[in-house]
Amino acid sequence: MYSIELRGVTKRYPGGGAEPVIALDDVDFAVRPGEFVAVVGPSGSGKSTLLNVLGLLDDPTSGQRLLDGTDVTDLSTAERTRARKESIGFVFQDFHLLPTLTAVENVALPTAFDPGDASGRAADLLTRFGLGDRLDHEPSELSGGQKQRVAIARSLINEPSVLLADEPTGNLDTETGESILAEFERVKREGVAVVAVTHDPLVEEYADRVVELTDGVLVGGVPDEDDPDRNGTDPEPQEAETATTGDG
């Protein structure tokens, strides 16, 4: 079973003229638990749309969307919100932390309105990401890499099955970017499917599989059928393989 899967998904936007813009064209895409997939492609190729559709922020025009094997194509707004909260973690290029909240509160934000206090869990996560001494710092007191670690911790607070990252290293220097990607490796080893939309060749190096999106058409979106056991826990050989796919 895939953590997240798109079957024949098309997304059309009403364009300025008579012709609608086709952002995703009959896309098949699937990610196994514990697999790290990088989605590359030129600007305007539909990468953000793909991420939004995967992340239940946007609905496909046609096709099917499955989350942990459950069809989540047509959910109400409230159901989508709940599914996002329970099963999907988001990491953004601009970190998108709330400036009025401390690191711990930012991590606990998805559960802030629930009964019970998640700040213990949030503090544990932050400690795991090496921010044990920054728990009560506000985002303005943190460096870029620290902010992105807080964001990753926030995405994991509800133990999601999928982590979606939009240019996670886009605002970071190479060294910091690498350390963030190392965190992603740790996350995927816990069985979380990681999908990163990126321009950064560094991300492609860390990914188990690189898929390319061009004008809404996705190549290699579904893992090899011959190799059903492949689950991304062994990144070394795949890295070489996917690197060639990515370059080609």
Add this chain to the structure above:
Amino acid sequence: MSRSDAASRSGVSGWLRGWRPAVSMAARNLRRNRVRTALAVLGVCIGVLAVAALGIFGNVLALGAADAIGDIGTQIVVSPNADAGVESLSDADVADIRRAVGGPAVVPLYSDNAIVSGQSDQQFATVYGVEEPGLAFEAAEGRLPERHRQGAIVGAGVAEDLSIGAGDTVGIAGRQVRVVAVLTESETFSPVAPDDAVFLPESAFSADGYAQVLVVADSGESARAAADDIREEVNAREERVDLFELAAIVDEVNNFFSLLSTFLLGLGAISLVVAGVSILNVMLMSTVERRQEIGVMRAVGVTRRDVLRVLLSEAGLIGAAGAAAGTLLTVLLVAGLVAFTPEVDASLALDPTNGYYLLLALGFGVGVGLVSGAYPAWKAANERPVEALRN
């Protein structure tokens, strides 16, 4: 997957628990732009001050008027209709009036004029003959007899002019009479004018009819009803009696003051509406500025309802802070007015009904915050996160 479901836990405590993080988050958001928040609070404060101060002002005017008019509206004076040739009211007339009005006390009065003299002074005064003075008057000194058999009851004005009190002796038309009681000063305007009168037992009069009949009711309403009854029954065949009643005038006066109060409240409400518009503006600006943040909250799984709660709390906090400050200012203003202006009657300014206007203004202030915050909050909470997150 953790299935935390606040919605399934119903009840007040669950509902409150949902608001607590919202209010705490809202308070922090408001602190981000202190000047803007302070100005919005100031707007509500002025609006609430206007509503409360003008409301209390109108109320004090109305109370003052009611105080001045007193219970004028509860008395009816029935006198013979001279135009119809009726010179005085007979026992039969009094019986008719009693039957007509039912509940209210009926006090027939004989009337004459006489020189009243004290120790050193004397003056011309109306002298009434009354059997049951206790039904219509109150004693300041001495005691009003249930049945007036002997002695004189002196009106407050006469007692003061002639400096006499209960137990003294007063000369009426040359006869010395002991004073059994002095009446309280009358707060009402009435053609009977008890302040400048002396009341003797009916036996002191040899007249063959009553000059007036007082009808004393509990309220203006029952006085009006009694007057109508007398018109219908006693004056059924011929216009035997004239009625002097002020209930209708009192109604008019009260109507005028309630209109004035409403008008003043309306004036105050305009400034509160302006304050509401400023909250609307602040909330719209702040939600547009924080569009991405709200989008992130929605993306990571915060429900529309909780986003709405945070934003409504912000508007509500502005409203509540402004309302509290405005109410406090009004209290200080009224206290200052009472302390430094001797013309202001403290008992009127401190009348408990003024508290109603304070509460009203306080409620209005919070309400204005919530109402004007509702649209921006609803708009922001319902924006699709995918739109909000777009740079």
